[in-house]
Amino acid sequence: xxxxxxxxxxxxxxxxxxxxxxxxxxxxxxxxxxxxxxxxxxxxxxxxxxxxxxxxxxxxxxxxxxxxxxxxxxxxxxxxxxxxxxxxxxxxxxxxxxxxxxxxxxxxxxxxxxx
Amino acid sequence: xxxxxxxxxxxxxxxxxxxxxxxxxxxxxxxxxxxxxxxxxxxxxxxxxxxxxxxxxxxxxxxxxxxxxxxxxxxxxxxxxxxxxxxxxxxxxxxxxxxxxxxxxxxxxxxx
Numbered sequence: 183x184x185x186x187x188x189x190x191x192x193x194x195x196x197x198x199x200x201x202x203x204x205x206x207x208x209x210x211x212x213x214x215x216x217x218x219x220x221x222x223x224x225x226x227x228x229x230x231x232x233x234x235x236x237x238x239x240x241x242x243x244x245x246x247x248x249x250x251x252x253x254x255x256x257x258x259x260x261x262x263x264x265x266x267x268x269x270x271x272x273x274x275x276x277x278x279x280x281x282x283x284x285x286x287x288x289x290x291x292x293x294x295x296x297x
Numbered sequence: 298x299x300x301x302x303x304x305x306x307x308x309x310x311x312x313x314x315x316x317x318x319x320x321x322x323x324x325x326x327x328x329x330x331x332x333x334x335x336x337x338x339x340x341x342x343x344x345x346x347x348x349x350x351x352x353x354x355x356x357x358x359x360x361x362x363x364x365x366x367x368x369x370x371x372x373x374x375x376x377x378x379x380x381x382x383x384x385x386x387x388x389x390x391x392x393x394x395x396x397x398x399x400x401x402x403x404x405x406x407x408x409x
Contacts, residue, residue: 186339214396216396216402224402225300225301225399225400225401225402225403226388226390226400227341227398227399228398228401231396231397233396272340274340276396284342284353284355284356285332285340285342285398286339286342287339287340287341288338288339289337289338290339290340290396
Protein backbone atom coordinates (compact mmCIF):
# COMPACT_ATOMS: atom_id res chain seq x y z
CA UNK A 183 0.00 0.00 0.00
CA UNK A 184 1.14 3.49 -0.69
CA UNK A 185 2.30 5.57 2.21
CA UNK A 186 3.78 8.94 3.04
CA UNK A 187 6.44 9.35 5.70
CA UNK A 188 7.11 12.58 7.49
CA UNK A 189 10.30 12.25 9.44
CA UNK A 190 9.67 14.62 12.29
CA UNK A 191 6.67 14.68 14.58
CA UNK A 192 7.52 17.99 16.23
CA UNK A 193 10.09 20.58 15.25
CA UNK A 194 10.98 23.56 17.43
CA UNK A 195 12.88 26.48 15.91
CA UNK A 196 13.73 30.03 16.80
CA UNK A 197 12.65 32.85 14.54
CA UNK A 198 14.93 33.39 11.53
CA UNK A 199 16.14 29.78 11.60
CA UNK A 200 15.96 27.79 8.39
CA UNK A 201 13.39 25.04 8.04
CA UNK A 202 13.41 21.76 6.22
CA UNK A 203 10.65 19.22 6.76
CA UNK A 204 11.18 15.80 5.28
CA UNK A 205 8.64 13.86 3.25
CA UNK A 206 9.10 10.53 1.52
CA UNK A 207 6.50 8.52 -0.31
CA UNK A 208 6.28 4.92 -1.42
CA UNK A 209 4.91 4.69 -4.93
CA UNK A 210 6.86 3.90 -8.05
CA UNK A 211 4.59 5.52 -10.59
CA UNK A 212 3.88 9.10 -11.49
CA UNK A 213 2.63 11.10 -8.55
CA UNK A 214 1.32 14.50 -7.72
CA UNK A 215 2.66 15.98 -4.50
CA UNK A 216 1.28 18.49 -2.04
CA UNK A 217 2.08 20.27 1.18
CA UNK A 218 -0.82 21.45 3.30
CA UNK A 219 -0.67 23.56 6.43
CA UNK A 220 -3.08 23.92 9.34
CA UNK A 221 -2.56 27.03 11.44
CA UNK A 222 -3.99 26.91 14.97
CA UNK A 223 -7.76 27.12 14.81
CA UNK A 224 -7.86 27.31 11.04
CA UNK A 225 -8.64 25.10 8.06
CA UNK A 226 -6.18 22.95 6.22
CA UNK A 227 -4.87 25.01 3.35
CA UNK A 228 -2.69 24.29 0.37
CA UNK A 229 0.89 25.58 0.63
CA UNK A 230 2.16 24.28 -2.68
CA UNK A 231 1.80 21.46 -5.16
CA UNK A 232 3.84 19.66 -7.77
CA UNK A 233 2.32 18.09 -10.87
CA UNK A 234 5.11 18.20 -13.45
CA UNK A 235 7.89 20.39 -14.79
CA UNK A 236 10.40 22.21 -12.62
CA UNK A 237 10.97 20.03 -9.56
CA UNK A 238 11.55 23.11 -7.39
CA UNK A 239 8.13 24.43 -6.52
CA UNK A 240 7.44 27.74 -4.86
CA UNK A 241 4.39 28.18 -2.70
CA UNK A 242 2.77 30.80 -0.53
CA UNK A 243 4.44 32.62 2.37
CA UNK A 244 8.00 31.97 1.16
CA UNK A 245 7.81 28.18 1.25
CA UNK A 246 9.28 25.96 -1.42
CA UNK A 247 9.65 22.23 -1.95
CA UNK A 248 11.88 20.12 -4.10
CA UNK A 249 10.76 16.93 -5.78
CA UNK A 250 13.61 14.42 -6.05
CA UNK A 251 12.25 11.45 -7.96
CA UNK A 252 15.24 9.19 -7.33
CA UNK A 253 14.79 9.65 -3.58
CA UNK A 254 10.97 9.57 -3.58
CA UNK A 255 11.16 12.79 -1.61
CA UNK A 256 9.37 16.12 -1.54
CA UNK A 257 10.94 18.13 1.28
CA UNK A 258 9.54 21.47 2.35
CA UNK A 259 11.89 24.37 2.99
CA UNK A 260 11.84 27.95 4.15
CA UNK A 261 15.04 29.97 4.59
CA UNK A 262 13.88 32.01 7.57
CA UNK A 263 10.85 31.09 9.68
CA UNK A 264 8.61 33.48 11.55
CA UNK A 265 6.54 33.00 14.67
CA UNK A 266 3.45 33.03 12.43
CA UNK A 267 4.67 29.83 10.73
CA UNK A 268 3.75 27.89 13.86
CA UNK A 269 1.37 25.27 12.51
CA UNK A 270 1.03 21.63 11.56
CA UNK A 271 2.34 20.69 8.13
CA UNK A 272 1.13 17.74 6.07
CA UNK A 273 2.71 16.16 3.05
CA UNK A 274 0.33 14.37 0.68
CA UNK A 275 0.53 12.31 -2.48
CA UNK A 276 -1.98 11.59 -5.20
CA UNK A 277 -1.42 8.98 -7.88
CA UNK A 278 -1.39 10.42 -11.34
CA UNK A 279 -4.57 9.15 -12.91
CA UNK A 280 -5.94 8.10 -9.56
CA UNK A 281 -9.25 9.17 -8.18
CA UNK A 282 -9.23 12.91 -8.06
CA UNK A 283 -9.02 13.82 -4.42
CA UNK A 284 -7.77 10.52 -3.10
CA UNK A 285 -4.91 12.13 -1.25
CA UNK A 286 -2.63 10.01 0.90
CA UNK A 287 -1.36 12.06 3.81
CA UNK A 288 1.60 11.76 6.10
CA UNK A 289 1.08 11.96 9.86
CA UNK A 290 1.95 15.62 9.95
CA UNK A 291 4.78 17.63 11.51
CA UNK A 292 4.05 20.21 14.17
CA UNK A 293 6.27 23.25 13.87
CA UNK A 294 6.69 25.55 16.84
CA UNK A 295 8.58 28.78 16.24
CA UNK A 296 9.84 30.60 19.31
CA UNK A 297 9.79 34.40 19.08
CA UNK B 298 -16.50 33.68 -1.57
CA UNK B 299 -17.63 31.49 1.32
CA UNK B 300 -15.41 28.54 2.08
CA UNK B 301 -16.32 24.97 2.90
CA UNK B 302 -18.43 24.84 6.04
CA UNK B 303 -19.11 21.93 8.36
CA UNK B 304 -21.65 21.40 11.09
CA UNK B 305 -21.40 20.74 13.94
CA UNK B 306 -17.92 21.78 14.92
CA UNK B 307 -17.91 19.30 17.77
CA UNK B 308 -20.16 16.39 18.68
CA UNK B 309 -20.04 14.19 21.75
CA UNK B 310 -22.20 11.06 21.65
CA UNK B 311 -22.40 7.75 23.43
CA UNK B 312 -21.45 4.48 21.87
CA UNK B 313 -24.41 3.06 19.97
CA UNK B 314 -25.95 6.42 19.15
CA UNK B 315 -26.29 7.97 15.72
CA UNK B 316 -24.59 11.13 14.52
CA UNK B 317 -24.98 13.03 11.27
CA UNK B 318 -22.29 15.40 10.06
CA UNK B 319 -22.99 17.99 7.42
CA UNK B 320 -20.74 19.61 4.84
CA UNK B 321 -21.54 22.55 2.59
CA UNK B 322 -18.99 22.82 -0.22
CA UNK B 323 -17.95 25.96 -2.02
CA UNK B 324 -20.72 26.95 -4.39
CA UNK B 325 -20.16 25.53 -7.85
CA UNK B 326 -17.72 22.84 -6.77
CA UNK B 327 -18.81 19.53 -8.24
CA UNK B 328 -16.31 17.47 -6.27
CA UNK B 329 -16.85 16.83 -2.58
CA UNK B 330 -14.68 14.65 -0.37
CA UNK B 331 -14.76 13.31 3.15
CA UNK B 332 -11.60 12.61 5.11
CA UNK B 333 -11.02 11.53 8.70
CA UNK B 334 -8.20 11.93 11.16
CA UNK B 335 -8.13 9.62 14.12
CA UNK B 336 -5.94 10.97 16.93
CA UNK B 337 -2.26 10.47 16.28
CA UNK B 338 -2.82 9.02 12.85
CA UNK B 339 -2.85 10.24 9.28
CA UNK B 340 -5.69 12.07 7.61
CA UNK B 341 -7.40 9.33 5.62
CA UNK B 342 -9.65 9.50 2.58
CA UNK B 343 -13.18 8.23 3.05
CA UNK B 344 -15.04 9.02 -0.15
CA UNK B 345 -15.49 11.30 -3.12
CA UNK B 346 -18.67 12.62 -4.74
CA UNK B 347 -18.94 14.11 -8.18
CA UNK B 348 -22.16 16.07 -8.01
CA UNK B 349 -24.60 13.62 -6.42
CA UNK B 350 -22.79 10.43 -7.47
CA UNK B 351 -20.26 8.51 -5.42
CA UNK B 352 -17.09 8.44 -7.50
CA UNK B 353 -14.96 6.55 -5.02
CA UNK B 354 -15.96 5.20 -1.62
CA UNK B 355 -12.99 2.92 -1.14
CA UNK B 356 -12.02 4.57 2.12
CA UNK B 357 -15.30 4.08 3.97
CA UNK B 358 -14.43 1.92 6.99
CA UNK B 359 -17.60 -0.20 7.15
CA UNK B 360 -21.34 -0.17 6.59
CA UNK B 361 -22.00 1.86 9.72
CA UNK B 362 -21.01 4.88 7.67
CA UNK B 363 -23.42 6.30 5.11
CA UNK B 364 -22.71 9.36 2.99
CA UNK B 365 -25.19 11.18 0.83
CA UNK B 366 -25.12 14.27 -1.33
CA UNK B 367 -28.62 15.37 -2.09
CA UNK B 368 -29.00 17.25 -5.36
CA UNK B 369 -25.27 17.60 -5.69
CA UNK B 370 -25.08 20.35 -3.10
CA UNK B 371 -24.43 19.70 0.58
CA UNK B 372 -23.42 16.30 1.89
CA UNK B 373 -24.11 14.37 5.06
CA UNK B 374 -22.12 11.62 6.68
CA UNK B 375 -24.07 9.47 9.10
CA UNK B 376 -22.50 7.09 11.56
CA UNK B 377 -24.94 4.51 12.93
CA UNK B 378 -24.34 3.05 15.43
CA UNK B 379 -21.24 4.91 16.55
CA UNK B 380 -18.34 2.99 18.08
CA UNK B 381 -15.45 4.27 20.21
CA UNK B 382 -12.99 3.92 17.32
CA UNK B 383 -15.05 6.35 15.23
CA UNK B 384 -13.77 9.25 17.34
CA UNK B 385 -11.69 11.71 15.39
CA UNK B 386 -11.88 14.79 13.23
CA UNK B 387 -13.95 14.50 10.06
CA UNK B 388 -12.90 16.85 7.29
CA UNK B 389 -14.84 17.76 4.22
CA UNK B 390 -13.21 19.26 1.13
CA UNK B 391 -14.42 20.44 -2.23
CA UNK B 392 -12.81 21.23 -5.55
CA UNK B 393 -13.59 22.27 -9.05
CA UNK B 394 -10.11 22.23 -10.50
CA UNK B 395 -8.29 18.92 -10.46
CA UNK B 396 -5.96 18.57 -7.50
CA UNK B 397 -6.90 21.77 -5.69
CA UNK B 398 -8.90 20.83 -2.65
CA UNK B 399 -10.37 23.36 -0.25
CA UNK B 400 -10.90 21.93 3.20
CA UNK B 401 -13.49 22.78 5.81
CA UNK B 402 -12.70 23.31 9.49
CA UNK B 403 -13.61 19.76 10.42
CA UNK B 404 -16.05 18.21 12.87
CA UNK B 405 -14.53 16.75 16.01
CA UNK B 406 -16.47 13.61 16.93
CA UNK B 407 -16.05 12.11 20.36
CA UNK B 408 -17.72 8.78 21.08
CA UNK B 409 -17.82 7.87 24.78
